[in-house]
Amino acid sequence: xxxxxxxxxxxxVSIATVSYVLNGTRKVSDATKQKILTIVEETGYxxxxxxxxxxxxxxxxxxxxxxxxxAKHSPAIIDGINRAAEERGYQIILSNLRLISKIGQEFxxxxxxxxDIERALGTLNAIRADGIIYVGMHDRKIPHFAEEKEIPFxxxxxxxxxxxxxxxxxxxxxxCELARRLIEAGHRRFGILAGQxxxxxxxxxxxxxxxxxxxxxxxESSRQIVYAGWKYETARNAAKKxxxxxxxxxxxxxxxxxxxxxARDAAMQMRLSIPEDLSLTGFDNAxxxxxxxxxxxxxxxxLSLMGERxxxxxxxxxxxRTNETINITLPCSIIEGESIGRI
Amino acid sequence: xxxxxxxxxxxxVSIATVSYVLNGTRKVSDATKQKILTIVEETGYxxxxxxxxxxxxxxxxxxxxxxxxxAKHSPAIIDGINRAAEERGYQIILSNLRLISKIGQEFxxxxxxxxDIERALGTLNAIRADGIIYVGMHDRKIPHFAEEKEIPFxxxxxxxxxxxxxxxxxxxxxxCELARRLIEAGHRRFGILAGQxxxxxxxxxxxxxxxxxxxxxxxESSRQIVYAGWKYETARNAAKKxxxxxxxxxxxxxxxxxxxxxARDAAMQMRLSIPEDLSLTGFDNAxxxxxxxxxxxxxxxxLSLMGERxxxxxxxxxxxRTNETINITLPCSIIEGESIGRI
DNA sequence: CTGAAAGCGCTAACAG
DNA sequence: CTGTTAGCGCTTTCAG
Numbered sequence: 001x002x003x004x005x006x007x008x009x010x011x012x013v014s015i016a017t018v019s020y021v022l023n024g025t026r027k028v029s030d031a032t033k034q035k036i037l038t039i040v041e042e043t044g045y046x047x048x049x050x051x052x053x054x055x056x057x058x059x060x061x062x063x064x065x066x067x068x069x070x071a072k073h074s075p076a077i078i079d080g081i082n083r084a085a086e087e088r089g090y091q092i093i094l095s096n097l098r099l100i101s102k103i104g105q106e107f108x109x110x111x112x113x114x115x116d117i118e119r120a121l122g123t124l125n126a127i128r129a130d131g132i133i134y135v136g137m138h139d140r141k142i143p144h145f146a147e148e149k150e151i152p153f154x155x156x157x158x159x160x161x162x163x164x165x166x167x168x169x170x171x172x173x174x175x176c177e178l179a180r181r182l183i184e185a186g187h188r189r190f191g192i193l194a195g196q197x198x199x200x201x202x203x204x205x206x207x208x209x210x211x212x213x214x215x216x217x218x219x220e221s222s223r224q225i226v227y228a229g230w231k232y233e234t235a236r237n238a239a240k241k242x243x244x245x246x247x248x249x250x251x252x253x254x255x256x257x258x259x260x261x262x263a264r265d266a267a268m269q270m271r272l273s274i275p276e277d278l279s280l281t282g283f284d285n286a287x288x289x290x291x292x293x294x295x296x297x298x299x300x301x302x303l304s305l306m307g308e309r310x311x312x313x314x315x316x317x318x319x320x321r322t323n324e325t326i327n328i329t330l331p332c333s334i335i336e337g338e339s340i341g342r343i
Numbered sequence: 344x345x346x347x348x349x350x351x352x353x354x355x356v357s358i359a360t361v362s363y364v365l366n367g368t369r370k371v372s373d374a375t376k377q378k379i380l381t382i383v384e385e386t387g388y389x390x391x392x393x394x395x396x397x398x399x400x401x402x403x404x405x406x407x408x409x410x411x412x413x414a415k416h417s418p419a420i421i422d423g424i425n426r427a428a429e430e431r432g433y434q435i436i437l438s439n440l441r442l443i444s445k446i447g448q449e450f451x452x453x454x455x456x457x458x459d460i461e462r463a464l465g466t467l468n469a470i471r472a473d474g475i476i477y478v479g480m481h482d483r484k485i486p487h488f489a490e491e492k493e494i495p496f497x498x499x500x501x502x503x504x505x506x507x508x509x510x511x512x513x514x515x516x517x518x519c520e521l522a523r524r525l526i527e528a529g530h531r532r533f534g535i536l537a538g539q540x541x542x543x544x545x546x547x548x549x550x551x552x553x554x555x556x557x558x559x560x561x562x563e564s565s566r567q568i569v570y571a572g573w574k575y576e577t578a579r580n581a582a583k584k585x586x587x588x589x590x591x592x593x594x595x596x597x598x599x600x601x602x603x604x605x606a607r608d609a610a611m612q613m614r615l616s617i618p619e620d621l622s623l624t625g626f627d628n629a630x631x632x633x634x635x636x637x638x639x640x641x642x643x644x645x646l647s648l649m650g651e652r653x654x655x656x657x658x659x660x661x662x663x664r665t666n667e668t669i670n671i672t673l674p675c676s677i678i679e680g681e682s683i684g685r686i
Numbered sequence: 687c688t689g690a691a692a693g694c695g696c697t698a699a700c701a702g
Numbered sequence: 703c704t705g706t707t708a709g710c711g712c713t714t715t716c717a718g
Contacts, residue, residue, distance in 0.1 A: 003710095003711055003712085004711065004712065005711075005712095013688075013689085014688065014689045014690075015689090015711090015712080015713095016688075016689060016690080016691095016713085016714080017687090017688060017689075019712070019713060019714085020687095020688085020713095023713080025713080025714080026687085026688090027687070028687070028688080029687060029688090032687090032688085046465060046468050046469040047469060047711085047712075048397070048469065048471065048710085048711050048712070049469045049470045049471070050393050050396050050397045050402065050470070050471055050710085050711080050712090051397055051694090051710070051711035051712040051713090052711080052712055052713080053393050053694095053712090054391070054393045054394055054397055054694050054695070054696090054710090054711080054712075054713095055693080055694050055711085055712050055713045055714085056694090056712080056713065056714095057694080059393065061436075064437075069418045069421055069422050069425070070418050070419060070422050072630075074418065075412045075413050075417065075418050076413060078412055078437075078439070079412050079413055079439060079441065082412070082437065082438075082439040082441075083439075083441065091436060091437075091438070091466060091470065092436065092437045092438075092439075093404075093434060093435065093436050093437070094407075094421075094425065094434075094435045094436070094437045095425075095434070095435075096421070096422060096425040096426075096435075098422065098425075098426065122389060123434060125389050126389045126390060126391065126392045127392045127393070127434065128391065128392070128393055232633075232634050258634070261634045262634075265634070265636065286630075287415075287629075287630045287631055288630055288631055288633065288634055290575075290631065291575050291601070291604045291605075291608070291631055293608065346694095346695055346696085347695065347696065348695075348696095356704075356705085357704070357705045357706075358695090358696080358705095359697085359698085359704075359705060359706075359707090360703090360704060360705075362696070362697060362698085363697095363703095363704085366697080368697080368698080369698095369703085369704090370703065371703070371704080372703060372704090375703090375704085390695085390696075391694085391695050391696070393694085393695080393696090394694070394695035394696040394697090394710090395695080395696055395697080396696090396710095397694090397695080397696075397697095397710045397711070397712090398695080398696050398697045398698085398709080398710050399696080399697065399698095399710090400710080
């Protein structure tokens with residue numbers, strides 16, 4: 001492996017001079033500069049990042065701790081992180097906590113995995129990463145892991161109890177917007193398929209819908225809320241019950257797409273067609289609904305962008321441009337579908 | 344940041360002794376050992392991996408170049424890589440080529456992205472990764488990037504023109520097995536929805552099916568093969584045509600699940616029900632088909648395991664246990680569904 | 687404009 | 703059993 005020293009010897013200059021040329025740290029005569037550059041080219045010299053980092057105390061590494069890379073939203077976020085990182089000359093070092101297989105849906109027990117997190121943090125620390133992005137599995141509040149560490153830390157798709165920068169998306173506003181579309185289409189009786197009672201995204205999405213319904217003066221009695229646990233099966237059963245009542249809702253809002261599919265199949269089984277007999281909305285713009293006809297109206301989260309913005313904050317902090325705690329909430333976009341019918 | 348030197352001073356020993364204790368490189372008296380360990384614990388000392396690696400010429404870093412992290416199969420493979428890497432004390436450094444957005448389906452033009460790849464390889468080289476895993480986007484032949492490099496290199500979900508270790512899965516055998524199930528169920532007229540003509544996975548899956556049909560003595564005239572380009576839309580159109588022929592196939596084998604969904608919707612539109620009027624199989628076990636009823640028989644690829652095995656090969660090479668080129672082909676598992684009917 | 691030299695924090699050969 | 707010391711490859715003062 002070629003080193004600075006090799007280049008210096010071949011060029012008949014000191015290693016310092018080679019370093020100056022390579023980093024543009026100081027003015028060097030054009031002659032020597034050219035000579036050095038030629039040799040660098042010929043030898044295919046690659047500076048040793050380890051040595052460089054050891055000296056300069058900057059590694060150009062961003063540690064990404066992801067609660068589960070197999071969570072549906074993770075790849076898009078990581079993609080965004082990767083893109084932005086490369087643009088700024090950083091590399092990604094990835095640590096996957098694999099929480100799904102470890103805790104299933106028991107997000108509240110996350111504290112049990114504090115050990116895993118500490119270990120990941122330890123490694124990233126040992127490697128002297130310039131900053132850390134923590135990508136959550138649900139957009140929810142979690143303990144603030146990096147309290148005592150001095151390394152820049154940004155939460156993405158989650159946020160910390162007591163501060164810390166984060167990037168998330170506005171599901172409250174988006175849900176509100178979806179509900180408004182249904183109201184505009186004339187709907188007055190709503191069925192809502194929510195996640196777990198304690199789930200924060202579920203609560204926020206519910207709040208958004210509630211706001212829209214309140215605005216429209218729709219009474220509580222015309223809102224049926226069922227906590228169907230985010231899943232297809234449970235949602236289908238809940239929807240079946242909901243739709244067999246005498247004053248059944250004319251619109252069902254599922255707080256995620258998987259539950260929307262459950263509601264759709266319940267409707268199909270009951271020979272209710274969408275959108276003629278029933279309007280339906282989802283959330284997340286999941287793969288699973290791309291090919292169902294009619295297309296179900298849903299919302300797309302700005303996942304890639306969230307990753308990019310997280311890197312932006314991190315880089316600003318790592319490079320000393322700011323030391324502020326920055327919180328960014330990005331808007332979603334509504335995906336139109338034919339599942340909303342006028343009444 | 345605490346260093347070896349700090350610990351040594353506090354313990355009143357030399358830094359070498361501390362190093363010996365921490366690495367177990369040499370016997371040290373229990374007394375000093377305990378004293379050192381206590382101080383390490385108290386200070387929360389983290390050894391500086393950069394310095395360590397610079398000296399020992401091993402970084403404990405595995406570079407993972409993934410053609411696109413947003414490809415459906417990527418997260419599961421990376422998950423497997425991550426799991427196995429952690430077990431062996433390696434960290435993952437991730438480089439995402441983002442090929443999908445760059446070239447779409449034009450996989451043949453991949454050579455244009457040689458530059459991107461060279462850059463990723465360069466960075467990984469500069470960082471002195473102990474080995475590199477290249478995760479492809481399709482299980483296909485690609486140029487051998489690391490010919491001249493001395494660093495261990497393993498291809499995953501693809502393989503190289505002229506050698507190099509790789510891990511892939513057996514779509515030929517699996518397709519053959521799927522076809523046999525249909526034959527056993529009494530089918531004699533087949534429609535096959537393939538990918539692009541030049542696609543290797545498509546060719547292999549087709550070969551598997553051909554073998555099964557040949558074995559069963561089913562004439563070429565009873566096999567309708569259409570190259571429907573892997574996509575829902577094109578597959579639906581192709582299936583529609585296929586199913587309107589007077590001697591329509593009784594079984595349609597789509598070489599991926601997205602096309603199976605296309606075939607299913609074509610059948611629905613033509614009022615053919617599955618599995619009574621038509622049997623259907625897919626491939627890949629994609630998210631998109633998890634919730635369609637009846638469940639479509641398909642095949643699940645051992646993605647996570649492929650990642651794990653790739654790390655196994657890499658670690659064996661990096662740690663000098665072998666210098667052989669190793670190729671592993673893993674079996675898939677058939678996912679039963681109600682989409683296969685007896686005839 | 688250029689060079690010598692002092693480290694960054696750690697490992698490992700050599701010397702007790 | 704323990705310590706001294708020479709680097710790993712690079713950046714960056716300090717001195718020409």
